[in-house]
Amino acid sequence: MFSCSSCGLQHSDGPVCSLCKNRYDFGCAGVTEAGFRKLGDRRNNWRCPKCKAGPSLSPTPNSPAVSQMDNILEQLNYINLQLAPLASLMEDIKSIKSDVNSLKSSLEMAHESINQFSSTIKSLESRVAKAEEMVNDVPRLREELIKLNQELDVRDQWARSNNVEIRGIPQKNNEDLYDLTQRIGNKCNFPIKKEDINYIARVPTRVPNVEKPIIVSFNNRYIKENFVSSSRKTRLSVSDLGFASTGYCYVNDHLTQRNKVLLSKAKSLAKNNNFKYIWVKHSKIMARKSDTSPIFFIRCEKDLVRII
Incomplete structure (x- = not known):
């Protein structure tokens, strides 16, 4: 363990300046650990940021001779080390840009799908509204159908009156x-x-x-x-x-088939409910409970209730 000459904190490893002989942690030295390892033998000539910035770039009596070219190369290496993460950063930017374009395309497709879905929903709502209107008309139409069937049967029976x-x-x-x-x-x-x-x-x-x-x-x-x-x-x-x-x-x-069925039901109910008379006259079904009871006509299913 050693104390960093810059921050004073304890660290287990870090470079030593070849000029001032001070030891720094990698963060304060301005170099990554991997970058420092890549220097190889040139690590012995590494200088801290203070010595690089100071006036004494020329050889001193206490340090090895370092040529001007070495200083330039060392500074270039330092710059390269600082720029090394940019390549990875550019790849990340490209990846992010690709993801953004993909997301944009997905959003456009989703927007189109939402528009289609919205159109489908509106169409379904319109159809449901029409269906509800038809459902509301069903009782009326059923009554009209029953009425028309009765009218047709009356006409059919009238055609058979002879x-x-x-x-x-x-x-x-x-x-x-x-x-x-x-x-x-x-x-x-x-x-x-x-x-x-x-x-x-x-x-x-x-x-x-x-x-x-x-x-x-x-x-x-x-x-x-x-x-x-x-x-x-x-x-x-x-x-x-x-x-x-x-x-x-x-x-x-x-009689028409409908009136035959109606007559058969009337006779069956009359037998079970002590009705004395069920007969047909002028093609009309008539009923009477007893000799003194009033006579009534059976024209449809609803009239059968009077026999019960």
Whole structure:
């Protein structure tokens, strides 16, 4: 350990001036330890900053002779030692500059991505707003759809107001449906003329393994109503019409599929709730709990609540 001639602090190592023989730590000597080691044999001629700055650069009786050229070279070496860190500093500056350019490019890309993301968000917000408006319109549109379906069904049922549906008649090849309808009318004491009928045909049914019903369209709604009324007064079996099979023939209003489902539900509820009458007249479903109860119409699902 030694005391630095400049700061007076204790140090373990440092250069010794070849002129004044004072010893300094590397910091006070103005040289790095690595730089000092690189001097090699020239370390013996190293001078401290004070001796370099003093007037006595010429040889003294107590020091080795040092030529003017050596002094210049030593000063250049000292300057080189001071400038040595600049190379590393320049590399660091280049690296920092490259990082800054990279960061700038990343920021530009991020800014562009943010703009695109912002545009997407605005588009989504617009679509969500439209969706919310549509959601708010759903109840109204549902009500309008129900109303339109009801109106269509009413019109469809009105178009069938001259029709009757005959069920239970066995189907045969080359059958004469006009003659069959006339036979039903004769058995019900309501004769039917061929010119009273607009058209007649069997139609498919959704119920499997059931004979196709016969649809008869009359030219006059009143003839149709009287035909239905007369057939209901007569319990007509298929054997009465000349068929070998058993069973009964049923003549009813030609209801739409919606009204058929509604009639079936009404009958099921009436059976479970002691409702005495569920019937169809003029293609309208009617209900009555007892002989003294008021009559009401069943036009839609909501009306079924009155049977419960």
